[in-house]
Amino acid sequence: MGNKDLTPANLFENQKRHFFNRLFKFLVKTAAFLSVVVLVGIFALLAWNGLQMFREVSVFQFFFTSTWNPSALNAPSFGIGSMLAGTMLVTVAAMFIAFPVGIALAAYLSEVASPRMRGVVRPIIELLAGIPSVVVGFIGIVVIGPFLAKTFALSNGFTALNGAILLAIMALPSIVTVAEDALRAVPRAYREASYALGSNKWTTLVRVTLPAAGSGIVAAGVLGVGRAVGETMTVLMATGNALEVPDSLFDAVRTMTATMAIEMGEVPFGTTHYFSLFAIGATLFIISLLFNLTAEYLAAKFRHQA
Amino acid sequence: MTRSKRIEYFGFGVLRLITLAVVLLIFWLIADLFVKGGHTLNWAFWTTFPQKGMTTGGIFPTVVGTAFVTLITALFAVPVGVASAIYLSEYARDHFLSRLIRASIRNLAGVPSIIYGLFGVALFVEGLHFGTSVLSAGLTLGLLSLPYIITATEEALKTVPKSYREGALALGATQWETIVSVVLPPALPGISTGVMLGLSRAAGETAPILFTGVAYYLRYLPGTVWDSFMALPYHLYVLATQHHAIEEVRPLAYGTALTLLGMITLLNFMAIQIRYRYQAQSPA
Numbered sequence: 058m059g060n061k062d063l064t065p066a067n068l069f070e071n072q073k074r075h076f077f078n079r080l081f082k083f084l085v086k087t088a089a090f091l092s093v094v095v096l097v098g099i100f101a102l103l104a105w106n107g108l109q110m111f112r113e114v115s116v117f118q119f120f121f122t123s124t125w126n127p128s129a130l131n132a133p134s135f136g137i138g139s140m141l142a143g144t145m146l147v148t149v150a151a152m153f154i155a156f157p158v159g160i161a162l163a164a165y166l167s168e169v170a171s172p173r174m175r176g177v178v179r180p181i182i183e184l185l186a187g188i189p190s191v192v193v194g195f196i197g198i199v200v201i202g203p204f205l206a207k208t209f210a211l212s213n214g215f216t217a218l219n220g221a222i223l224l225a226i227m228a229l230p231s232i233v234t235v236a237e238d239a240l241r242a243v244p245r246a247y248r249e250a251s252y253a254l255g256s257n258k259w260t261t262l263v264r265v266t267l268p269a270a271g272s273g274i275v276a277a278g279v280l281g282v283g284r285a286v287g288e289t290m291t292v293l294m295a296t297g298n299a300l301e302v303p304d305s306l307f308d309a310v311r312t313m314t315a316t317m318a319i320e321m322g323e324v325p326f327g328t329t330h331y332f333s334l335f336a337i338g339a340t341l342f343i344i345s346l347l348f349n350l351t352a353e354y355l356a357a358k359f360r361h362q363a
Numbered sequence: 364m365t366r367s368k369r370i371e372y373f374g375f376g377v378l379r380l381i382t383l384a385v386v387l388l389i390f391w392l393i394a395d396l397f398v399k400g401g402h403t404l405n406w407a408f409w410t411t412f413p414q415k416g417m418t419t420g421g422i423f424p425t426v427v428g429t430a431f432v433t434l435i436t437a438l439f440a441v442p443v444g445v446a447s448a449i450y451l452s453e454y455a456r457d458h459f460l461s462r463l464i465r466a467s468i469r470n471l472a473g474v475p476s477i478i479y480g481l482f483g484v485a486l487f488v489e490g491l492h493f494g495t496s497v498l499s500a501g502l503t504l505g506l507l508s509l510p511y512i513i514t515a516t517e518e519a520l521k522t523v524p525k526s527y528r529e530g531a532l533a534l535g536a537t538q539w540e541t542i543v544s545v546v547l548p549p550a551l552p553g554i555s556t557g558v559m560l561g562l563s564r565a566a567g568e569t570a571p572i573l574f575t576g577v578a579y580y581l582r583y584l585p586g587t588v589w590d591s592f593m594a595l596p597y598h599l600y601v602l603a604t605q606h607h608a609i610e611e612v613r614p615l616a617y618g619t620a621l622t623l624l625g626m627i628t629l630l631n632f633m634a635i636q637i638r639y640r641y642q643a644q645s646p647a
Contacts, residue, residue, distance in 0.1 A: 078537040082454060088446035089455070089464050092513070095506055096467040099478060102485045158381055165378040180635070181386055187560075187631045188624065189567030190476075191596045195603050195620050196392050199399070199613075229385070259371035280473075287475025289570040290596075294604055314477050314570070321481070321574045326489060338481045342474065349473035 103342055106335035110135070113329045119336065125300050125316070127330040135333050137340070139302045143217065143310030146303050147292060148285045150221035151228060155285075156278045158225070159232030160267075163277070166233070167240040168262050186230035194294030197223045202295065211307060215297030218306040223291040228281040235280055235352075239273025239359060240266060272362070276355035283348035287341060289314040313337050396624065400617025408618055417580060417602070418611055422619055427584050428497075428592035429626075432576070433566045435501025435588060436508060440565075441558055443505075444512030451513070452520040453528075453542055472510035476570045479507045483575040498588040500576035507571055508561040515557020519550040552641035556634045563630035567623060569596040579605070595623045 110119070114135040123138030162182070166175055201222055202214025243266050251261040267274065297309025298319065311319075317334050324331045407421060414420030447464075455461035483503030493499040523546050531541040547554075577597040585592040602616035603609070 074537050074540070078539040081539040081542075082450075085446040085450035085454065088443045089450035089513075090460075091443060092447060092464055092471060092509065093467040095509070096471050096474075098486070099474060099482045102482055103478070106485060158385060161378050161381040162385060165382045169375050169378055170382075178382060178386060181389060183635070184628065184631065185389055187563065187567075187627055189569070189596055189627060191567070191569045191599050192620050192624050195599055195616065196396070198603055199617075200392060200395055226388075257367055257371045259374040260367065263374070283473055287473075287477065289475065289477040290600065294600065314475065317477050317481065318570060318573055321484065335481060335485070338478055342478050345473060345475055345478075346470060349470055353469060 100339075100342060103335050103339040106332050107339040108332075108336075110329055110332035110336045114333065119333075123302050127320070127333055128324075133329070135329075137313065137316075137337060139300050140311055140313045140316055140337070142302045143296070144286060144312040144314070146217050146306070146310060147220045147224060147296060147312060148282060150217065150306055151224035151285045152278065152282055154221065154225035155228045155232055155281055159229050159277065159281065160236055160274060162229070162233045163236035163240055164262060164267070167237050168258065168266065182230050182233055185226065190227065190288060190290040191294070193223050193227055194291040197291060197295030209307065213297075215295060215309050216307050217296055217303055217310045220292040220296035220310070220312075221306065223295055224285040224288055227288060227291060228284045231284055232277045232281040235277035235356070236270075236274050239270040239277065239356075242273065242360070243269045270359070272355045273359035276352045276359065279348055279355060280352040283345050283352060286348065287314060287345045289318050293318050313341050317341075393624070396617060396621055400614065400621050403614045403618030404621060409622065412582070413580065413615075416608075417606065417615070418608055419615075422595070422598060422615075422622065424581060424584055425593045425595045425598040425619070426622070428577075429566055429595045431585055431592060432497055432501045432504065432572070432594060433562055435497055436504040436565050437558070437562055439502055439505035440508045440512055440561065444509050444558075444561070445516050445554060447509075447513045448516030448520060449542060452517045453538070453546065468510045468513055471506075472514070476507060476568050477573075479503055480571040480573055480575060482506070483571060488575055494589065495574070495576045495578075495591050496589045497576055497585050497592050500572040500592070500594075501588070503571045503575045504565040504568060507568065508565040511561035511564060512558055515560065516550075516554045519553025519557060520546060522553060523549050552637050556638040556641070559630050559634035559637075563627050563634070566630075567596055567627045569594075569600055572597060595619060595626070599623060 119135055119137060120141075121138060122134070122136030123142070124134040124136045125139065126134045162178075166178060170178065197214075197219050201219050204214070205211060205216065205219055206214040247265050247269055248261050251265045256264070292312045293315040296312065296315070298311040298315055299309035300311050301308070303310045317337055320330070321334050324334060409421060409426060410423050411421035412423055447468075451461060451464065455464070480503065483499055483506075487493045487499035487502055488495055493502075527545050527549070528541055531545040532538070536544070572594060576591050577594045578591040579593075579601055581591065581593055599616060599619045602612050602619055606612050
């Protein structure tokens, strides 16, 4: 490979090698930059298409009214209030289930489990992360729905609660992973100091390790919200898709994601209805971006402390 | 037992119980699918077309469609993803550009899958006039799987010891020659793991292909990348919610769900196997 003799042939060979070297660097750099282009491109396309809706629809109507009837011939209406309420209800309820359970699982894995038990439980959680959302939605239809209908004497199980349970199942793996990492990142010295003061393992977990992992734990929850807000197929299949502001968890709701999934396939290209679906998409994109950035900020803050 | 000992015993007991409950719940949900749908699975189910308005017959075209789309996804996402990871791991220093790229990748991983679907419609279907096709759907899924492939590949490249690179460079190899002949080979198992996990995620997605190319029912297989296609995840959605005789086709839906779940789990399992075997041998 090295420079043998500086004959013209070898010089040419070397130039060729260095040319490929530079070409290769240029190519991989371009590939890497594509991610930036895609992220900016997604936002630009959503915003470009979404903003065109506001030529016909006022900002107030879009965000603060709750009648969604975009295909009405005479007076179409474009209020996403009921969808925002539906998305919020399902997401918040999912987090009420997934956050405590996820933290408990993370605490078990990092503080209680033997290495062997950990080797059993972790792959099962990873398996859960791999289940396609459409299969989870199907489970909502055939298992969770009938179970809820029977337990609470409902006419059917297609309710916000069904969606919340499914979203909790889907958000669980990422919450467990991030929270466990946070717990493991707490320096040993903290725990040892606590033991030296006579505390047992439980007191140490509750009073020392969990508080020390604080922002990392919160990051896990915020990330879970980001995941749950954007889930489409599970809620589409399990929550009944009623376009009304829900009164309780036993009402059917339609989320923002479900609306896009239901209507995008049928809407004529370039109509106000078409643009309104992109406006919903842009709203969802901003919401999930905010949650992801918050989670990232909290996780970075935690790494900085630990 | 002292009081504090009892509290500890009780507290850890609760954590054990919650973990056990979650594990049992997962087993119960999956076992339920097997008990109610296991009998539908046979060779004919996987190798015949749906018949009589999709009320009987198999799911052959959905398996082919998913495989075809995943192939397109791989052809786009694997080279681009691996190249991006090579840049981040081998070339990029900690400067503005590399931080911007990393932040973009992290945030792309958090973008909801339906948003990729909208992007696919606006860019590939309408913008570039690819229409609703295998190509549009495959590229959309490719973008979706990119962050996972990049992250996993970079992890794999980082496990290759620095001394390998220094040795090759000291012998006069260019950086490109070093990467191709010294850095990539030992990282290959790790890269394959990441690629398989990323692709299995893409293959199981429904929302991004809903309006970029998947079809409710087709009597023929997709011949070129310009055709639309049937896909396993969407077929499950159709059988579970959109079909005119939902109760009648429930067994088919179970069979489709199990097939999809089996395929994804097999891919994940193989990926994790490669990772464990590789970790055992890894010099780093």
